[in-house]
Amino acid sequence: MSDNHAPVLFQECMDALAIRPDGVYIDGTFGRGGHSAGILAQLGEQGRLIAFDQDTQAIAYGQQRFEGDARIRFVHANFARMAEYVDTLVDGILLDLGVSSPQLDNAERGFSFMQSGPLDMRMDTQNGVTLATKLANVSVDELTHVLKVYGEEKFARRIAVAIVEAMASERGIVDTLALAQVIADAQPVKDKYKHPATRAFQALRIWVNDEMGVLRNVLDSAVNQLKPGGRLAVISFHSLEDRMVKQYFRDLSRGRYDDALRQVVSEPRMKSLGKRFPSLEETEQNPRARSAILRVVESL
Numbered sequence: 273m274s275d276n277h278a279p280v281l282f283q284e285c286m287d288a289l290a291i292r293p294d295g296v297y298i299d300g301t302f303g304r305g306g307h308s309a310g311i312l313a314q315l316g317e318q319g320r321l322i323a324f325d326q327d328t329q330a331i332a333y334g335q336q337r338f339e340g341d342a343r344i345r346f347v348h349a350n351f352a353r354m355a356e357y358v359d360t361l362v363d364g365i366l367l368d369l370g371v372s373s374p375q376l377d378n379a380e381r382g383f384s385f386m387q388s389g390p391l392d393m394r395m396d397t398q399n400g401v402t403l404a405t406k407l408a409n410v411s412v413d414e415l416t417h418v419l420k421v422y423g424e425e426k427f428a429r430r431i432a433v434a435i436v437e438a439m440a441s442e443r444g445i446v447d448t449l450a451l452a453q454v455i456a457d458a459q460p461v462k463d464k465y466k467h468p469a470t471r472a473f474q475a476l477r478i479w480v481n482d483e484m485g486v487l488r489n490v491l492d493s494a495v496n497q498l499k500p501g502g503r504l505a506v507i508s509f510h511s512l513e514d515r516m517v518k519q520y521f522r523d524l525s526r527g528r529y530d531d532a533l534r535q536v537v538s539e540p541r542m543k544s545l546g547k548r549f550p551s552l553e554e555t556e557q558n559p560r561a562r563s564a565i566l567r568v569v570e571s572l
């Protein structure tokens with residue numbers, strides 16, 4: 273298993289956070305600490321960094337990597353619960369959404385359709401419900417919805433029927449490779465540029481980890497956690513996530529007008545600092561960066 277994870281949009285994130293040496297920052301998605309290391313490099317003795325990750329392996333790695341650095345505190349928890357762990361307002365928050373390369377590379381975690389692993393897909397292996405249990409209890413309608421909405425999968429119903437039938441068969445679906453095969457076999461037309469299970473695996477991962485529900489909650493918490501002038505930077509990796517971040521930031525920066533009530537229901541609370549995409553050079557070096565979008569707001 274590799275411990276490498278190249279931080280995406282690294283310099284853009286550092287610029288976006290405009291780090292003050294004595295500031296307090298939250299890295300909501302520590303991963304392997306690429307962005308955290310950049311924040312720490314700019315913090316002085318008085319600066320503080322609170323690093324969240326819901327994956328115990330990420331936290332264990334971080335505690336070892338930054339052992340003896342009193343400026344960083346680790347929290348093993350979902351970032352949506354940040355208000356429970358942080359009792360001061362902070363100068364900046366970074367969220368680099370999704371899974372890390374070590375999570376994808378470790379077959380045992382069940383995220384990969386290229387290697388045999390258990391049907392798990394939980395980022396937090398101490399909590400939640402595994403993919404195997406969810407698939408054993410899902411209806412065709414619900415699974416179709418998951419694949420269509422979270423994976424924008426054209427053949428959602430066919431795939432859902434095939435998965436539910438295979439799960440109910442005597443052999444069941446024994447591992448991630450078998451699941452990828454069921455998904456591939458259910459598609460009448462294959463995408464030329466992507467593995468046939470790419471979209472479905474993304475959808476299932478989002479479902480298992482309730483990523484859209486959690487994102488909605490963390491945006492609310494993060495906004496309330498910022499000092500005036502504090503910055504929130506979010507990197508998303510697929511259109512569904514980015515749409516939610518974009519719309520949320522737009523409402524925060526423009527105020528929200530309710531069409532039904534015909535009135536402004538919330539005043540502007542944030543200033544938009546725009547969006548950034550990875551350079552061609554970065555996407556050549558790190559294909560994972562290809563779909564990344566960074567959006568930034570500043571608290572008024």
Ligand SMILES: C[S@@+](CC[C@H](N)C(=O)[O-])C[C@H]1O[C@@H](n2cnc3c(N)ncnc32)[C@H](O)[C@@H]1O
Nearest residue numbers: 279301303304305306307325326327350351368
């Ligand atoms: C894309 S990686 C972050 C990589 C990191 N920026 C770096 O430079 O190494 C995402 C990490 O965030 C964690 N994560 C994703 N969603 C989370 C959530 N809701 N709460 C806490 N951690 C989360 C994952 O476990 C993973 O380790």
